Structures are given as C-alpha cells and as structure tokens.
Amino acid sequence: MEVQLQSWQNMKLAQVPHMLAGHAMPWVLAARRSAFERFAAHCFPTRREEEWKYTDVSIIGRRSSLAPDHIPPDPSSEAKLLAWTLASESLYLMVFVNGHYAPGLSMTDDLPAGVRMASLANILENGADLPESYFDPQHEHTIFAALNNAFATDGMVLDLSPGTVLKAPIYLLYIASGHGVAIYPRNIVVAGEDAQATVIEHYMGTLDAHNFTNAVTQISLSAHAEIEHCKLLQEGPAATHVAGIHAEQASDSHFISHSFALGGRLARNDITAQLLGKSCHCTMNGLYLLNERQHLDHHTRIDHLAPECISREYYRGILDGESHGVFNGKVVVHPGANKTDAHQANHNLLLSRQAEVDTKPQLEIFADDVKCTHGATVGQLDDDSLFYLRSRGIDAELARSVLIYGFTNDIIGRVNMPELRTRIEHLVLERLPQGDQIKELL
Amino acid sequence: MLTIKNLHVSIDDNGNGKEILRGINLNVKAGEVHAIMGPNASGKSTLAQVLAGREGYQVTAGSVRYLGQDLLAMTPEQRACEGIFLAFQYPVEIPGVSNALFLKTALNAMRKQHGLPELDAMDFLSLVRERMKRVGMDEALLSRAVNEGFSGGEKKRNEILQLTVLEPRLAILDETDSGLDIDALKLVADGVNDMRSPERSIVLVTHYQRLLDYIVPDVVHVLSQGCIVKSGDANLARELERHGYSRVETENTAKQVA
Structure with missing residues (x-):
C-alpha cells in the first residue's frame, strides 16, 4: 500500500487541489489540502477494518491514477440520447460528464422562486458563499469522503428556501466516459422549513469505462422538510464506485432514500441519517441486482438522537453468477431517544451456487420505551x-x-x-x- | 382423452422410495366428468400433481397418454399449453405479481404456443372482467398480488377464474370444494358446470359428496391406498356418503382375499 501511495506522490496528487475549482479561496484550498493529508495518512481501508471486512478495495489502490481529469470528453451517443430524452420530460436536469457540469446537455430553466440550483464548481469559482462546514472532517464518514473533500470537482448545490415545494424532480445524470478516469462528484442539498423536493442521482458508464467514481451527497433537512432521494447505480461493468449519502434531519422532517444498484464491478454505498430533531421520519430502501463477478456493499446507519422518531429500512438483493452482496444496516438509538420506532429488513435471493451475500442488521439501543425490530433472510426461488x-x-x-x-x-x-x-x-x-x-x- | 395404465408413483422418504400410487388405471373420455373420491392419504392429490407435472415424484411403472401423447415426457408448461389445467388444493401466493399480470402472462404464453396473436390490454381486461363476474369475484382482486391476503374462498374462486380464462381441454380440480361455504360452493360449481362441453373433460378430486350434488359426475372412482378400488356412476358417491369409505375398503379387501 505504501508503495502505491508513493507512486501517487510522484504524480503530485497533493498538488491537485491547487488546480481545482475554488483554489483561489484560501479556506477552500486549506480544507482540500488538509483533507488530502488525512487521506494520505490513512490510505485505503483494508479488510482488517470492521467496516470493510467484506469489501476489498485494493483494485482502486492499484489504479494508475486517482487524479480527476481536467477537460471532460464528449460523452457517448448513448449517454447523450438519455440526456436528451430526460431533457424532454418535465424535470430539472443537470448532466455531469466525468464529474464536470455540462450545461449544454442540461435543462434548468423555469425554476420556481425560492430555489437555487447551481454547479458547485461555478459557485466555488465565483467565490460565492458556501458554508465551510460542508468540507468539515466531521462529515467524512469514510476515508473516501476525505479524498472527495480533497478532489471534489463539481456537483449540484440545491438550496430550497422555506416553504418551497418543487413538484418536478431534479435529475442528476453522471456520465462516465473514456478510459480510466477518476470522478469526484459532490452534491449539497439544503432544504428550508417545509420545503419539499425529489432528487435523483443516476450514474451511468459505458462498457469500456474503467472509471473510479467517488461521490458524496450531503442533505440537510430543516423542520417539516421532505426530501426523497433516489440513486440509480448503472455504472459500466469495469467501474469502481464509492459513495456517501448523508442526511441530517431536524424535527418533523421526512427523508426517503432509495438506492437501486444494477451496475459496476465494485461498488460501495454508505448511506446515513442523523435524526436530530423530534418526530422525524426516515425511510431507506434499496435493491441490488448483481451477476457475474459484481461486488456491491451497502452500509447504512440511522442514528436516533431525538425522541419519537420513526425509521424504516427495506433492502432486497438478487444475486446471480459469482456476485457478492453485502448489507450492513446499523440503527443506533441514543440515550434520550425514547419512543423510537425502528424497523429494518433485508431479504436476499440467491440464484446461483457461487453467489454470496453477507447480511448484518445491527441494533444498538441505549434508550427506554423503544420499539425496534429487524430481520434478514437469504433464500432461493x-x-x-x-x-x-x-x-x-x-x-x-x-x-x-x-x-x-x-x-x-x-x-x-x-x-x-x-x-x-x-x-x-x-x-x-x-x-x-x-x-x-x-x-x-x- | 386421458388414459392411465398401471401407474405406480413413489416419493422419496428419507432415502427410501415410498409408494403412493400402486397401479392406477383410469380412462377419461372427452366430455366426461369423473370424480375421484377417497379418504385422506389415499393418493388423490399425488395423482393430480403427477398429471400436472410436479417434480419430486418418481413414476416407477405405467404410462399416461393424453390426446395420443406421452404425458409424462412433457414439462408442466407443455402440458398446460396442450390443455391440462390443475386447480390447486392450496393455491400459491406470489408476492409482488398482480393477478392481472399473472393471468395475462399465462393466457398470452398459451396463445403464443398456439400461434394466436397476443391479447392487448383492452381485450384482456374485458375478457377477465366478464369471467370474474361469472365466478362472483371482486374486480379489485385483479390488481392485488396473486392469492396474497386472499381468504380461503377467494383463493379457490381465483383458481376457477383461471380455469374459465384459460379454457383447458382437461381440468383437474384438487379439493376445490374444501374450505368453501355453501354460497361459494354453488358459485364454484356454476363456474365448472358452465365449462362442461363435449370437447372438455373434468376430473374432480374430492373428499365429500357435497360438491357432487352440484356437479353431477358421469363416473365416480374410489381411491384407497393408491389403488382405484371401485368405480361406478353418481350413485356410488351417495352410497359412500351413507356408509363411509371403510365399507368399500372392506369389500375390496374381502374381494382380494377371495
């Protein structure tokens, strides 16, 4: 591992933050550089770490480069076709090619009042205001998030002012194109009180794209806000993909997360929600459909930090070929989170003898008067x-x-x-x- | 239509073959309704399952000819496409698959097999609605998952609905009457009687005479310990109702001894 780290330094990875959007702003550059130092100090996780026990990410470490590319290439015609189809539907579309916003393929007209939707790179380049806290180490749920803090190139920043209800969904299409690219999307969603929106993150890649995608999406919900987030993972068969989706919920807010995982060679999703205020609802749904030698890992974590919150988690997997699925769902009921109501279920269908699944629902309860249930099954047709x-x-x-x-x-x-x-x-x-x-x- | 000769069937019982059917002979002609009666564990359901092609049974001897073909060499779906229909004693629940999708997939699979064009959504819906009315089924059950959360009676009616939509040549009804109240029984019987025709044969597997008050069979067989021990007309069923199965079994044993 150290040898590999050495070779990245030869490529001056530490210098990458100096070339990325926002480098002119001292706090951005400082945040990126310290994030890279944290990553370099820890390096990629190994299977000796409990959270990575079933997922070997060494193929990411063996890549020739981790640096994001500078100029996005022309996307494949298939990807363009999908973008055009989506643009004709009643939704707001932002297309990113290899991690860079492509305004020509996007459709962001007619946003209602109270909605600010912009490219992160544009915001950083224009020196516009962005809370420094979003690059804070405390949001780095995995070491990959530190690397994302260091190298994030672009993404969507969505700001919904209080009471804004966005009827049409926001569709974020991430296209991987070309050989061996490293892609670092960063999305930020801030929903004011009573605001509502649906956000779709769709990752797609071509058959030959050996891309590495490392994405982070942060979602903050004020009181009574409602966000439905849907991730579609349809990366190419050679792609590696690591992503974090992290929600913070104020009282009476409702967060719904869906994760549909169909593509990619090796993928890991860390999805977390912190229920900070009273009476929140949090739902996490997921479906993984794997075959051949695909490896897909979902790690979810719901922290009940306030009383009377409800969380529901439904994950299902279908595994064929020699694929390997991992579900690790943790629900933590912290002291004081009384009257918590949590339920978690993971069901798996194995279609071949060589397919494998590791399922681990976990409940940790430190409060009284709670209703928590969980269950997991692995079976055949x-x-x-x-x-x-x-x-x-x-x-x-x-x-x-x-x-x-x-x-x-x-x-x-x-x-x-x-x-x-x-x-x-x-x-x-x-x-x-x-x-x-x-x-x-x- | 159906000719069963000396059929012997075993199941695997902890590594040992356990014989369930011990030399069944049966001849069902087109247009006939046969009732197969018998006590518990006599092999009635095994016979029905073997005819539909359920795996897990070993045919150790005998043959089954259906419309001139070797039935036992056919897969379950081939048998269904050739016109065999089994109404299940315990209809299976299929979560996530609506009754409409299930019926449409089945009907179109068979139409395709016979070189007929697939039914479009409109034609399918009007057909199914009409048949649902006939068997007294609530239309709401069409969008519900197959048999999931259905009452016992609804499940049985759902089998009859499939029967009337798929219009088989040979229908085998495995204890369709069990668990039905008298009103549901009448509706089911009406559904079956509507299906009676010179080209279609029906085999009713049942415990009780009750169903046969509404669907009058041409031939009644008594199955006991894997053999047909007695055959007769509809009067045989009434006789059984009065005296029970033990008398027939005793008669048969006496005959064998003699």
Whole structure:
C-alpha cells in the first residue's frame, strides 16, 4: 500500500487541489489540502477494518491514477440520447460528464422562486458563499469522503428556501466516459422549513469505462422538510464506485432514500441519517441486482438522537453468477431517544451456487420505551411458486423472471413518483431473461 | 382423452422410495366428468400433481397418454399449453405479481404456443372482467398480488377464474370444494358446470359428496391406498356418503382375499 501511495506522490496528487475549482479561496484550498493529508495518512481501508471486512478495495489502490481529469470528453451517443430524452420530460436536469457540469446537455430553466440550483464548481469559482462546514472532517464518514473533500470537482448545490415545494424532480445524470478516469462528484442539498423536493442521482458508464467514481451527497433537512432521494447505480461493468449519502434531519422532517444498484464491478454505498430533531421520519430502501463477478456493499446507519422518531429500512438483493452482496444496516438509538420506532429488513435471493451475500442488521439501543425490530433472510426461488406458474403454461425461464420481478416490486413500489417507478422497473426488467416480455404485459 | 395404465408413483422418504400410487388405471373420455373420491392419504392429490407435472415424484411403472401423447415426457408448461389445467388444493401466493399480470402472462404464453396473436390490454381486461363476474369475484382482486391476503374462498374462486380464462381441454380440480361455504360452493360449481362441453373433460378430486350434488359426475372412482378400488356412476358417491369409505375398503379387501 505504501508503495502505491508513493507512486501517487510522484504524480503530485497533493498538488491537485491547487488546480481545482475554488483554489483561489484560501479556506477552500486549506480544507482540500488538509483533507488530502488525512487521506494520505490513512490510505485505503483494508479488510482488517470492521467496516470493510467484506469489501476489498485494493483494485482502486492499484489504479494508475486517482487524479480527476481536467477537460471532460464528449460523452457517448448513448449517454447523450438519455440526456436528451430526460431533457424532454418535465424535470430539472443537470448532466455531469466525468464529474464536470455540462450545461449544454442540461435543462434548468423555469425554476420556481425560492430555489437555487447551481454547479458547485461555478459557485466555488465565483467565490460565492458556501458554508465551510460542508468540507468539515466531521462529515467524512469514510476515508473516501476525505479524498472527495480533497478532489471534489463539481456537483449540484440545491438550496430550497422555506416553504418551497418543487413538484418536478431534479435529475442528476453522471456520465462516465473514456478510459480510466477518476470522478469526484459532490452534491449539497439544503432544504428550508417545509420545503419539499425529489432528487435523483443516476450514474451511468459505458462498457469500456474503467472509471473510479467517488461521490458524496450531503442533505440537510430543516423542520417539516421532505426530501426523497433516489440513486440509480448503472455504472459500466469495469467501474469502481464509492459513495456517501448523508442526511441530517431536524424535527418533523421526512427523508426517503432509495438506492437501486444494477451496475459496476465494485461498488460501495454508505448511506446515513442523523435524526436530530423530534418526530422525524426516515425511510431507506434499496435493491441490488448483481451477476457475474459484481461486488456491491451497502452500509447504512440511522442514528436516533431525538425522541419519537420513526425509521424504516427495506433492502432486497438478487444475486446471480459469482456476485457478492453485502448489507450492513446499523440503527443506533441514543440515550434520550425514547419512543423510537425502528424497523429494518433485508431479504436476499440467491440464484446461483457461487453467489454470496453477507447480511448484518445491527441494533444498538441505549434508550427506554423503544420499539425496534429487524430481520434478514437469504433464500432461493420457491419451487411451489415456480410450479404454479409453469402449470399455467408459463415457461420455466419466464416464470423465474416473473418471480424475480415480484420480489423486486416490494422495493420499487416504494418509490413515490410513478414515472420514476416505471423507469426503474424497466431498468430492472432489462436485466431479466425475457424481461421485455414482462414489460409488454405490464 | 386421458388414459392411465398401471401407474405406480413413489416419493422419496428419507432415502427410501415410498409408494403412493400402486397401479392406477383410469380412462377419461372427452366430455366426461369423473370424480375421484377417497379418504385422506389415499393418493388423490399425488395423482393430480403427477398429471400436472410436479417434480419430486418418481413414476416407477405405467404410462399416461393424453390426446395420443406421452404425458409424462412433457414439462408442466407443455402440458398446460396442450390443455391440462390443475386447480390447486392450496393455491400459491406470489408476492409482488398482480393477478392481472399473472393471468395475462399465462393466457398470452398459451396463445403464443398456439400461434394466436397476443391479447392487448383492452381485450384482456374485458375478457377477465366478464369471467370474474361469472365466478362472483371482486374486480379489485385483479390488481392485488396473486392469492396474497386472499381468504380461503377467494383463493379457490381465483383458481376457477383461471380455469374459465384459460379454457383447458382437461381440468383437474384438487379439493376445490374444501374450505368453501355453501354460497361459494354453488358459485364454484356454476363456474365448472358452465365449462362442461363435449370437447372438455373434468376430473374432480374430492373428499365429500357435497360438491357432487352440484356437479353431477358421469363416473365416480374410489381411491384407497393408491389403488382405484371401485368405480361406478353418481350413485356410488351417495352410497359412500351413507356408509363411509371403510365399507368399500372392506369389500375390496374381502374381494382380494377371495
């Protein structure tokens, strides 16, 4: 590991912050440089660390470069087509190519009053105000977040003033293009009191893109605010992806997180919520569909820090080939968080003998009068159900796809927006044998 | 339509083969309704499952011909596409898959197999609505997951709905009457009677005579310990109701001894 660190220093990684947006602002540069020092001091995590026990990230350490690129290339025609399709729908679209905002592909017109949506790089370059606290080490939930603090190139900054209700969703499309790029998106969402919005983060890459994406999204919810966040991971088969999504909730706020993971060679999502005020609602949903040698790790953590909050977590996985899934969901009920109501469930379907899943729901309770439940299962497709479908003339392969579709529906059905639900349903069906046939029948 | 000859079937019982069916002979002609009656554990459900193609049973001897084909060589879906339908004793719940999607997938799979165009959403819906009315089923059950949270009666009615939508050549009803109250039983019987036709055969597997008051069979068979011990007309069922299965079993044993 040290040898590799040496080689990055040869490439003067420590100098990268001097070239990135905001380098002219002393506090930004200082924050980035100290973040890089923290990363360099710790280096990549190894499997000896409890939080990384099941996920080996050494292939990221073996990359030839970790530095973000400067000039984004032209995205693939497939990616452009998706951007154009999205631009024609009633949503606000920001497209990022290799981590850099591409205004030409985006659609941000007609934002209602009370909404500020901008590119992080633009804000940093213009020296506009941005709370320094967002680059604070205390927000670095993993060592990758320190690297993101150091190298974040661009992303979305969304500011919703109190009472703003954004009906159309915000769609952030991250396109990885070209060989071996390192991409560092950083998104910041600040929702004022009673504000509401839906934010979609969609990561897609081409078949050949050996990209490394290291993303961080910070979401802060004031009292009574409601944010639905949906992440679609559809990176190319050679991509590595590490991301943090971190919410902080004031009283009576409602945070809904969905994580749909379909692509990538190695991916890790750390999703956390801190329930700081009374009577918050927090929902975390996730679905992972893996095959071949994909490795996908979800680490979630919900901290109940105030009384009378409700948290719900529903994760499901379908694993085929030699894939490996990890679910580690921690719920911590801190002292004083009385009348907490927390429920967590993780169900997995193994479709092959070589597929593997490690599931670990964890509850830590330090308060009284709480209602906390959790459960996890690992199983196979049910023979009785398969026979039932086949006895109605449905061939075995289609029957299996119908059952898998049914298994995913529990999670997809929790997405509030119908159009988004349909889009995700189609992405999932595209992965199933004869899925197009089911799509036609729906 | 269906000819079963000397059918022997075993299941695996901790590594040992346990014989459930011990030489079944049965001949069902087109247009006939046969009732197979018998006490618990006589092998009635095994026969129904084997005919539908359930895995886990070993056919150790005998043959089953259906419309001139070797039925036992066919997969469950091939059998269904050729017109065999089993109404399950315990219909399976399929979470996340709506009844509408299930029915549409099944119906179109069969139409495709027969070279017919697939039904579009509108045609499918009007067909299913009409059939639901016929079996007295609430339309709301169409958008619910297959059998999930259905009452016992709703599950059985759902089987009959599938029967009327898929219109098989040979319908096997495995204890469809169990768990039904008298009103539901009448509706189910009406649904089945509507299906009676010179081209279609029906095999009713049941414990009780009750169902046969509403669906009058052409032939009644008594199954006991894996063999058909007696066959007769509808009167046999009434006789069984009066005297119980033990008398027939005793008669049979006496015959064998003699």
